Amino acid sequence: MTRYSGVLRTVGARYRLPSADLDELTQEVRVRLWGALTTNERIDAVSPSYLYRAATTAAIDIVRRRRSARGDSLDMVDDAELSARRAPPTPEIDASLKELGERVEQALQSIVASRRPVVRMYLAGYGTAEIGELMGWTEAKARNLVYRGLADLRLRLRAMGIDGGGDT
Amino acid sequence: MHSNDERLRLAYGTTLEGHPDGSRPSHPEPEALVALAERSGSEAARLEVLDHVMACGECRRELDLVRASLSAARIPRQRSWFRSPSIGLMAIAASLLIAAGVRLLSTSGDIETGPRLRGGSAVSTYPVRWLPTGAAGLAWRPTVDAVGYRLEVIDEAGGALVDSTMRDTSFVLADSLANTRRGLSWPVTAMLGDGSTVGSLPVRLVRPAR
Numbered sequence: 001m002t003r004y005s006g007v008l009r010t011v012g013a014r015y016r017l018p019s020a021d022l023d024e025l026t027q028e029v030r031v032r033l034w035g036a037l038t039t040n041e042r043i044d045a046v047s048p049s050y051l052y053r054a055a056t057t058a059a060i061d062i063v064r065r066r067r068s069a070r071g072d073s074l075d076m077v078d079d080a081e082l083s084a085r086r087a088p089p090t091p092e093i094d095a096s097l098k099e100l101g102e103r104v105e106q107a108l109q110s111i112v113a114s115r116r117p118v119v120r121m122y123l124a125g126y127g128t129a130e131i132g133e134l135m136g137w138t139e140a141k142a143r144n145l146v147y148r149g150l151a152d153l154r155l156r157l158r159a160m161g162i163d164g165g166g167d168t
Numbered sequence: 169m170h171s172n173d174e175r176l177r178l179a180y181g182t183t184l185e186g187h188p189d190g191s192r193p194s195h196p197e198p199e200a201l202v203a204l205a206e207r208s209g210s211e212a213a214r215l216e217v218l219d220h221v222m223a224c225g226e227c228r229r230e231l232d233l234v235r236a237s238l239s240a241a242r243i244p245r246q247r248s249w250f251r252s253p254s255i256g257l258m259a260i261a262a263s264l265l266i267a268a269g270v271r272l273l274s275t276s277g278d279i280e281t282g283p284r285l286r287g288g289s290a291v292s293t294y295p296v297r298w299l300p301t302g303a304a305g306l307a308w309r310p311t312v313d314a315v316g317y318r319l320e321v322i323d324e325a326g327g328a329l330v331d332s333t334m335r336d337t338s339f340v341l342a343d344s345l346a347n348t349r350r351g352l353s354w355p356v357t358a359m360l361g362d363g364s365t366v367g368s369l370p371v372r373l374v375r376p377a378r
Contacts, residue, residue, distance in 0.1 A: 008240035015232040015239075025237050048241070055241035056202055059234045063198040070226070100179035105223075117215045120222035123180035134235075135214065136207045150173070 001033060001043050004051060028058035100162070107156035111149060118142065119149035184225040195227055196220055198234070205235045290366025291317075291356050296373060302343035304373060310337050311358040311366065318359065321373070324351030333359075347375065 005026050012022040032054045033043045046054075104123070108116055121131050132142035157163075196217045203209045204217050221227040290311060297305035306319065319339050321330035329345050329352070346352070352373040358366050 004240050008236060011239045012236045015236045017232055017236050021233055022236075025233065029237075029241075052238070052241045055237045059237040060198040060202060062233065063201065063230045066226075066230070067195065094182075097175075097179045098182050100175070101182040104176060104179050105183050113219075114212075114215060117218035117222055120180075120219060123177050124184065124222050124228060125177060125181075134204070134207075134218075135211070150176075153176075 001030060001046070001051075004029060004055065024062060025055075025058060028062055029054050032058055103157060103160055103162055104153070107153050107160065110156055111152040115145055115149035115152060118145045119153055122146045122150070184223070184228070195224065198230070201227070201231050201234045202238070204231065205238050291358050291368035293354075293356060293368050293371055296371075298375060299340070302347055304341040304346040304375075305338065306341060306354055307338040308356050308368060311360075313360045313362070314358040315361050316359045318357040319354065320357075321345070321352055321354045322370070323349045330354075341373075346373065 008022055008026060012019075012025075029051075033046060033051075036054075037043050037046065108119065111119065118131055118135075121134075122128070126134075128143040128146055129139045131137070131146065132139045135142065137145075200217045201221070204214050204221070207214070221231050292309040294307040294309070297307070299305055306321075308317070311317075316333055316335050317337065318333045319330060320328050321341060322328055329349065330339075330341065332339070341354075353370040354373055355370040356368045360366065
């Protein structure tokens with residue numbers, strides 16, 4: 001459990017998880033192990049496969065719980081979170097970005113379906129190495145798909161009258 | 169309007185945060201997020217899930233949570249290079265090399281080649297000196313309080329070719345004995361004044377290759 005908690009801190013930082021999420025996850029796994037194994041000795045000797053199952057079900061339950069909470073008070077939670085995350089308001093830039101964002105979303109709808117999720121992931125801030133890791137591809141394959149997908153996207157944006165040039 | 173990658177990312181970010189949940193298709197089940205993180209199921213199905221996840225801020229954060237949890241608990245996999253056939257052959261070759269080295273070490277003590285003094289027991293023997301005639305000169309260090317020495321030269325079957333008691337600390341084993349029998353060894357026992365005895369380790373008698 002201690003090892004899991006320590007590794008989770010490291011991995012969590014890589015996935016940009018807030019510490020509150022890590023605490024919740026650690027606590028959820030700990031509660032499961034305590035409930036099933038009851039003693040420190042047995043928890044310390046837990047098999048990796050058992051720990052993996054506990055970590056999996058803990059994550060699933062947290063996701064369900066959050067969705068349920070969002071469903072109960074959707075507007076209040078989302079508004080509070082979004083206002084906290086957003087950068088200070090700069091009306092001109094904000095409007096310009098929003099407009100471009102809507103066009104990008106429209107353009108994405110028309111590119112090849114197999115490339116779209118990869119381009120979305122790249123635009124969401126993930127690197128090609130992480131895309132490859134998630135999909136089980138080499139970094140070169142992920143980079144190639146991102147490159148082609150972005151080229152498709154720029155073509156569509158140009159067709160909409162938006163200069164989609166720039167670097168990849 | 170000009171847009172490089174960074175600007176495209178910023179613009180895309182506004183779409184992730186700006187959509188209330190209701191404007192997206194239904195979210196994938198948490199198990200689908202686990203399947204995506206575990207790379208289980210078909211690639212097409214995972215890409216479909218990924219397409220939603222990367223267009224939905226909440227699902228993206230949930231996927232990161234699932235990935236972090238599974239990564240932290242992941243069972244260490246056996247390294248693929250260890251299972252590679254070439255590495256396996258190299259491991260076998262290394263094992264054979266080690267076995268040969270151990271064998272060499274265990275037998276090298278039998279060959280009398282250097283000016284070593286054998287010790288570790290009460291009677292220390294000198295390395296065998298092979299004479300030009302083919303005879304073997306056997307010698308040992310004098311032992312304190314020894315009144316005599318018993319030298320035995322024993323063949324492979326345990327028969328004694330030589331069993332002599334002497335006061336001297338050397339002996340010349342005739343060519344006819346030293347070179348016609350295999351697996352000879354020679355222990356020396358010192359007989360002390362108080363009636364007790366101490367012995368040497370039996371040393372194999374091997375003529376060095378020319």
